[in-house]
Amino acid sequence: MVLTLMSVPCVGADQYKIGVVDPNRVVELSPQYEAAGKALQVEVEERERNLRQQQEQITILQRKLERDSALMSESEMQRLQNDIRSRTRKLKYAQDEFQEDVALRQNELRTKLAKQVREVVVELAKEQGIDLVITEGLVYYSPRMDISDLVIERLKRDSSNK
Template identity: 60%
Template sequence: MLRIVLLPSALLLAASAGAAQDLKIAVIDPNRIVEESPQYEEARQTLSTEVAEREADLLDQQEAVDRLEEKLERDGALMSEEEVKRLQNDIRARKRRLRYAKAEFQEDFALRQSELRTKLVKQVEEVVQQIAKEQDIDLIMSEGVVYFSERIDISADVVERLTEEFRSR
Protein backbone atom coordinates (compact mmCIF):
# COMPACT_ATOMS: atom_id res chain seq x y z
CA MET A 1 0.00 0.00 0.00
CA LEU A 2 1.84 3.03 1.27
CA ARG A 3 5.53 2.87 0.64
CA ILE A 4 7.83 5.34 2.30
CA VAL A 5 11.50 4.86 1.64
CA LEU A 6 13.68 4.91 4.70
CA LEU A 7 17.20 6.07 4.07
CA PRO A 8 19.47 4.76 6.81
CA SER A 9 22.02 7.48 6.19
CA ALA A 10 19.37 10.15 6.76
CA LEU A 11 18.44 8.59 10.09
CA LEU A 12 22.07 8.35 11.11
CA LEU A 13 22.60 11.97 10.16
CA ALA A 14 19.52 13.03 12.13
CA ALA A 15 20.63 10.97 15.12
CA SER A 16 24.12 12.37 15.05
CA ALA A 17 22.79 15.91 14.90
CA GLY A 18 20.77 15.32 18.06
CA ALA A 19 17.51 15.58 16.18
CA ALA A 20 16.60 11.96 16.89
CA GLN A 21 15.08 12.99 20.20
CA ASP A 22 12.47 15.01 18.33
CA LEU A 23 11.88 12.40 15.64
CA LYS A 24 8.48 10.71 15.90
CA ILE A 25 8.20 7.43 14.00
CA ALA A 26 5.15 5.25 13.39
CA VAL A 27 4.36 2.16 11.38
CA ILE A 28 1.31 0.92 9.55
CA ASP A 29 0.32 -2.60 8.63
CA PRO A 30 -1.15 -2.26 5.13
CA ASN A 31 -2.66 -5.75 5.16
CA ARG A 32 -4.51 -5.03 8.39
CA ILE A 33 -5.73 -1.70 7.09
CA VAL A 34 -7.06 -3.25 3.90
CA GLU A 35 -8.67 -6.22 5.61
CA GLU A 36 -10.37 -4.13 8.29
CA SER A 37 -11.49 -1.14 6.21
CA PRO A 38 -15.13 -0.95 5.12
CA GLN A 39 -13.96 0.47 1.79
CA TYR A 40 -12.24 -2.83 1.02
CA GLU A 41 -15.35 -4.83 1.83
CA GLU A 42 -17.47 -2.53 -0.33
CA ALA A 43 -15.01 -2.83 -3.24
CA ARG A 44 -14.96 -6.62 -2.86
CA GLN A 45 -18.75 -6.80 -2.92
CA THR A 46 -18.97 -4.41 -5.88
CA LEU A 47 -16.52 -6.50 -7.85
CA SER A 48 -18.28 -9.71 -6.89
CA THR A 49 -21.63 -8.35 -8.09
CA GLU A 50 -20.17 -7.11 -11.36
CA VAL A 51 -18.44 -10.44 -11.98
CA ALA A 52 -21.44 -12.62 -11.14
CA GLU A 53 -23.55 -11.43 -14.07
CA ARG A 54 -20.82 -11.94 -16.64
CA GLU A 55 -19.81 -15.31 -15.21
CA ALA A 56 -23.42 -16.47 -15.48
CA ASP A 57 -23.55 -15.32 -19.11
CA LEU A 58 -20.31 -17.17 -19.91
CA LEU A 59 -21.64 -20.28 -18.21
CA ASP A 60 -24.84 -20.08 -20.27
CA GLN A 61 -22.79 -19.79 -23.45
CA GLN A 62 -20.66 -22.80 -22.46
CA GLU A 63 -23.75 -24.87 -21.70
CA ALA A 64 -25.22 -23.98 -25.11
CA VAL A 65 -22.03 -25.18 -26.81
CA ASP A 66 -22.07 -28.37 -24.75
CA ARG A 67 -25.68 -29.06 -25.75
CA LEU A 68 -24.86 -28.58 -29.43
CA GLU A 69 -21.86 -30.92 -29.16
CA GLU A 70 -24.05 -33.52 -27.46
CA LYS A 71 -26.63 -33.15 -30.23
CA LEU A 72 -23.95 -33.62 -32.88
CA GLU A 73 -22.61 -36.69 -31.14
CA ARG A 74 -26.06 -38.16 -30.53
CA ASP A 75 -27.79 -37.26 -33.81
CA GLY A 76 -24.86 -36.78 -36.21
CA ALA A 77 -25.29 -40.18 -37.83
CA LEU A 78 -28.93 -39.39 -38.59
CA MET A 79 -28.26 -35.93 -40.03
CA SER A 80 -27.42 -35.01 -43.58
CA GLU A 81 -23.85 -34.07 -44.39
CA GLU A 82 -24.93 -30.44 -44.84
CA GLU A 83 -26.66 -30.37 -41.44
CA VAL A 84 -23.57 -31.86 -39.78
CA LYS A 85 -21.29 -29.25 -41.37
CA ARG A 86 -23.66 -26.44 -40.43
CA LEU A 87 -23.78 -27.66 -36.82
CA GLN A 88 -19.99 -28.08 -36.68
CA ASN A 89 -19.53 -24.54 -38.02
CA ASP A 90 -22.01 -23.21 -35.47
CA ILE A 91 -20.16 -24.99 -32.66
CA ARG A 92 -16.78 -23.65 -33.86
CA ALA A 93 -18.14 -20.10 -34.12
CA ARG A 94 -19.70 -20.27 -30.66
CA LYS A 95 -16.50 -21.67 -29.14
CA ARG A 96 -14.49 -18.86 -30.74
CA ARG A 97 -16.90 -16.21 -29.42
CA LEU A 98 -16.80 -17.85 -26.00
CA ARG A 99 -12.98 -17.82 -25.95
CA TYR A 100 -12.96 -14.13 -26.86
CA ALA A 101 -15.64 -13.36 -24.27
CA LYS A 102 -13.64 -15.19 -21.57
CA ALA A 103 -10.45 -13.32 -22.48
CA GLU A 104 -12.29 -10.01 -22.48
CA PHE A 105 -13.86 -10.87 -19.13
CA GLN A 106 -10.45 -11.63 -17.61
CA GLU A 107 -9.05 -8.35 -18.93
CA ASP A 108 -12.02 -6.35 -17.67
CA PHE A 109 -11.87 -8.08 -14.29
CA ALA A 110 -8.18 -7.32 -13.87
CA LEU A 111 -8.70 -3.70 -14.93
CA ARG A 112 -11.65 -3.19 -12.57
CA GLN A 113 -9.76 -4.84 -9.72
CA SER A 114 -6.83 -2.53 -10.35
CA GLU A 115 -9.11 0.53 -10.43
CA LEU A 116 -10.68 -0.39 -7.11
CA ARG A 117 -7.28 -1.14 -5.55
CA THR A 118 -5.88 2.19 -6.76
CA LYS A 119 -8.86 4.06 -5.30
CA LEU A 120 -8.41 2.33 -1.94
CA VAL A 121 -4.65 2.96 -1.90
CA LYS A 122 -5.28 6.65 -2.54
CA GLN A 123 -7.79 6.82 0.33
CA VAL A 124 -5.37 5.07 2.68
CA GLU A 125 -2.51 7.37 1.70
CA GLU A 126 -4.65 10.47 2.32
CA VAL A 127 -5.73 9.22 5.75
CA VAL A 128 -2.18 8.26 6.71
CA GLN A 129 -0.95 11.72 5.74
CA GLN A 130 -3.76 13.39 7.72
CA ILE A 131 -2.96 11.35 10.81
CA ALA A 132 0.77 12.01 10.42
CA LYS A 133 0.13 15.76 10.36
CA GLU A 134 -2.34 15.64 13.25
CA GLN A 135 -0.02 13.57 15.45
CA ASP A 136 3.20 15.31 14.35
CA ILE A 137 4.69 12.08 13.03
CA ASP A 138 7.90 12.60 11.08
CA LEU A 139 8.24 9.16 9.53
CA ILE A 140 5.72 6.41 8.84
CA MET A 141 7.05 3.06 7.70
CA SER A 142 5.23 0.23 6.05
CA GLU A 143 6.09 -3.28 4.87
CA GLY A 144 9.54 -4.65 5.26
CA VAL A 145 9.67 -3.70 8.93
CA VAL A 146 11.09 -6.56 10.96
CA TYR A 147 9.74 -5.46 14.33
CA PHE A 148 7.69 -2.65 15.78
CA SER A 149 5.99 -2.12 19.08
CA GLU A 150 2.24 -1.60 19.31
CA ARG A 151 3.00 1.82 20.75
CA ILE A 152 4.01 3.17 17.35
CA ASP A 153 1.49 1.22 15.22
CA ILE A 154 -1.15 3.63 13.94
CA SER A 155 -2.96 1.09 11.77
CA ALA A 156 -5.99 1.15 14.08
CA ASP A 157 -6.15 4.95 13.75
CA VAL A 158 -6.08 4.65 9.96
CA VAL A 159 -8.82 2.00 9.93
CA GLU A 160 -10.92 4.08 12.33
CA ARG A 161 -10.59 7.17 10.14
CA LEU A 162 -11.40 5.18 7.00
CA THR A 163 -14.50 3.83 8.75
CA GLU A 164 -15.57 7.35 9.74
CA GLU A 165 -15.12 8.59 6.16
CA PHE A 166 -17.01 5.59 4.84
CA ARG A 167 -19.96 6.22 7.16
CA SER A 168 -20.07 9.95 6.45
CA ARG A 169 -20.58 9.45 2.70
Protein backbone atom coordinates in the same frame (compact mmCIF):
# COMPACT_ATOMS: atom_id res chain seq x y z
CA MET B 1 21.23 2.60 10.01
CA VAL B 2 17.80 4.21 10.24
CA LEU B 3 17.41 3.19 13.87
CA THR B 4 20.67 4.93 14.76
CA LEU B 5 19.53 8.12 13.06
CA MET B 6 16.16 8.03 14.83
CA SER B 7 17.68 7.85 18.28
CA VAL B 8 20.06 10.74 17.74
CA PRO B 9 18.39 14.12 18.23
CA CYS B 10 19.22 16.82 15.71
CA VAL B 11 20.60 20.15 16.79
CA GLY B 12 17.70 22.41 17.75
CA ALA B 13 15.08 19.69 17.30
CA ASP B 14 13.30 17.25 19.54
CA GLN B 15 13.39 13.58 18.81
CA TYR B 16 11.38 12.56 15.83
CA LYS B 17 8.02 10.86 16.20
CA ILE B 18 7.71 7.82 13.96
CA GLY B 19 4.68 5.75 13.02
CA VAL B 20 4.33 2.44 11.24
CA VAL B 21 1.45 1.35 9.03
CA ASP B 22 0.72 -2.22 8.02
CA PRO B 23 -0.89 -1.59 4.61
CA ASN B 24 -2.19 -5.13 4.18
CA ARG B 25 -4.03 -5.07 7.50
CA VAL B 26 -5.36 -1.57 6.85
CA VAL B 27 -6.72 -2.56 3.45
CA GLU B 28 -8.20 -5.87 4.59
CA LEU B 29 -9.96 -4.34 7.59
CA SER B 30 -11.24 -1.19 5.90
CA PRO B 31 -14.92 -0.91 5.02
CA GLN B 32 -13.90 0.53 1.65
CA TYR B 33 -12.18 -2.77 0.79
CA GLU B 34 -15.28 -4.74 1.72
CA ALA B 35 -17.54 -2.39 -0.27
CA ALA B 36 -15.24 -2.55 -3.29
CA GLY B 37 -15.20 -6.35 -3.10
CA LYS B 38 -19.00 -6.48 -3.01
CA ALA B 39 -19.30 -4.04 -5.91
CA LEU B 40 -16.84 -6.06 -7.97
CA GLN B 41 -18.69 -9.27 -7.13
CA VAL B 42 -21.96 -7.80 -8.42
CA GLU B 43 -20.23 -6.72 -11.64
CA VAL B 44 -18.66 -10.15 -12.07
CA GLU B 45 -21.73 -12.28 -11.35
CA GLU B 46 -23.73 -11.10 -14.37
CA ARG B 47 -20.88 -11.73 -16.79
CA GLU B 48 -20.12 -15.12 -15.22
CA ARG B 49 -23.76 -16.10 -15.60
CA ASN B 50 -23.66 -15.07 -19.26
CA LEU B 51 -20.49 -17.11 -19.87
CA ARG B 52 -22.05 -20.16 -18.18
CA GLN B 53 -25.12 -19.84 -20.39
CA GLN B 54 -22.94 -19.71 -23.49
CA GLN B 55 -21.07 -22.83 -22.34
CA GLU B 56 -24.35 -24.63 -21.67
CA GLN B 57 -25.58 -23.78 -25.19
CA ILE B 58 -22.39 -25.22 -26.67
CA THR B 59 -22.76 -28.36 -24.58
CA ILE B 60 -26.36 -28.80 -25.78
CA LEU B 61 -25.25 -28.44 -29.40
CA GLN B 62 -22.40 -30.94 -28.89
CA ARG B 63 -24.81 -33.47 -27.40
CA LYS B 64 -27.18 -32.95 -30.31
CA LEU B 65 -24.33 -33.55 -32.75
CA GLU B 66 -23.31 -36.75 -30.96
CA ARG B 67 -26.88 -37.98 -30.63
CA ASP B 68 -28.25 -37.04 -34.06
CA SER B 69 -25.21 -37.09 -36.36
CA ALA B 70 -26.21 -40.44 -37.89
CA LEU B 71 -29.59 -38.96 -38.88
CA MET B 72 -28.21 -35.67 -40.24
CA SER B 73 -27.22 -34.88 -43.77
CA GLU B 74 -23.58 -34.03 -44.38
CA SER B 75 -24.39 -30.33 -44.82
CA GLU B 76 -26.47 -30.22 -41.58
CA MET B 77 -23.68 -31.92 -39.67
CA GLN B 78 -21.09 -29.52 -41.15
CA ARG B 79 -23.26 -26.50 -40.30
CA LEU B 80 -23.68 -27.68 -36.68
CA GLN B 81 -19.94 -28.37 -36.31
CA ASN B 82 -19.16 -24.89 -37.66
CA ASP B 83 -21.70 -23.36 -35.26
CA ILE B 84 -20.11 -25.19 -32.31
CA ARG B 85 -16.61 -24.10 -33.38
CA SER B 86 -17.72 -20.49 -33.84
CA ARG B 87 -19.50 -20.39 -30.47
CA THR B 88 -16.50 -22.02 -28.76
CA ARG B 89 -14.16 -19.39 -30.25
CA LYS B 90 -16.48 -16.56 -29.17
CA LEU B 91 -16.75 -18.03 -25.67
CA LYS B 92 -12.97 -18.32 -25.35
CA TYR B 93 -12.58 -14.71 -26.46
CA ALA B 94 -15.29 -13.58 -24.01
CA GLN B 95 -13.63 -15.51 -21.15
CA ASP B 96 -10.23 -13.97 -21.89
CA GLU B 97 -11.76 -10.50 -22.09
CA PHE B 98 -13.63 -11.13 -18.84
CA GLN B 99 -10.45 -12.14 -17.00
CA GLU B 100 -8.64 -9.05 -18.28
CA ASP B 101 -11.54 -6.80 -17.29
CA VAL B 102 -11.72 -8.28 -13.78
CA ALA B 103 -7.96 -7.84 -13.31
CA LEU B 104 -8.17 -4.26 -14.56
CA ARG B 105 -11.12 -3.48 -12.30
CA GLN B 106 -9.37 -5.01 -9.28
CA ASN B 107 -6.33 -2.89 -10.01
CA GLU B 108 -8.47 0.26 -10.30
CA LEU B 109 -10.15 -0.46 -6.97
CA ARG B 110 -6.80 -1.24 -5.31
CA THR B 111 -5.31 2.01 -6.63
CA LYS B 112 -8.31 4.03 -5.42
CA LEU B 113 -8.14 2.44 -1.97
CA ALA B 114 -4.36 2.95 -1.75
CA LYS B 115 -4.89 6.64 -2.49
CA GLN B 116 -7.53 6.88 0.27
CA VAL B 117 -5.23 5.11 2.73
CA ARG B 118 -2.33 7.40 1.83
CA GLU B 119 -4.53 10.49 2.36
CA VAL B 120 -5.68 9.22 5.77
CA VAL B 121 -2.11 8.39 6.81
CA VAL B 122 -0.92 11.90 5.90
CA GLU B 123 -3.89 13.46 7.70
CA LEU B 124 -3.26 11.38 10.83
CA ALA B 125 0.48 12.04 10.76
CA LYS B 126 -0.16 15.76 10.71
CA GLU B 127 -2.77 15.55 13.49
CA GLN B 128 -0.60 13.29 15.67
CA GLY B 129 2.60 15.23 15.02
CA ILE B 130 4.27 12.20 13.44
CA ASP B 131 7.39 13.13 11.51
CA LEU B 132 7.87 9.88 9.62
CA VAL B 133 5.51 7.06 8.66
CA ILE B 134 7.07 3.81 7.53
CA THR B 135 5.37 0.97 5.71
CA GLU B 136 6.30 -2.43 4.25
CA GLY B 137 9.68 -4.06 4.22
CA LEU B 138 10.22 -3.71 7.96
CA VAL B 139 12.07 -6.31 9.97
CA TYR B 140 10.73 -5.21 13.34
CA TYR B 141 8.78 -2.40 14.95
CA SER B 142 7.28 -1.88 18.35
CA PRO B 143 3.48 -2.22 18.43
CA ARG B 144 3.26 1.18 20.11
CA MET B 145 4.57 2.74 16.87
CA ASP B 146 1.86 1.05 14.76
CA ILE B 147 -0.81 3.55 13.70
CA SER B 148 -2.64 1.05 11.48
CA ASP B 149 -5.60 0.88 13.87
CA LEU B 150 -5.93 4.67 13.75
CA VAL B 151 -5.92 4.58 9.96
CA ILE B 152 -8.56 1.82 9.93
CA GLU B 153 -10.77 3.76 12.35
CA ARG B 154 -10.46 6.89 10.21
CA LEU B 155 -11.33 4.93 7.07
CA LYS B 156 -14.38 3.51 8.85
CA ARG B 157 -15.41 6.98 9.95
CA ASP B 158 -14.92 8.36 6.43
CA SER B 159 -16.88 5.44 5.00
CA SER B 160 -19.85 6.01 7.29
CA ASN B 161 -19.88 9.75 6.48
CA LYS B 162 -20.47 9.05 2.78
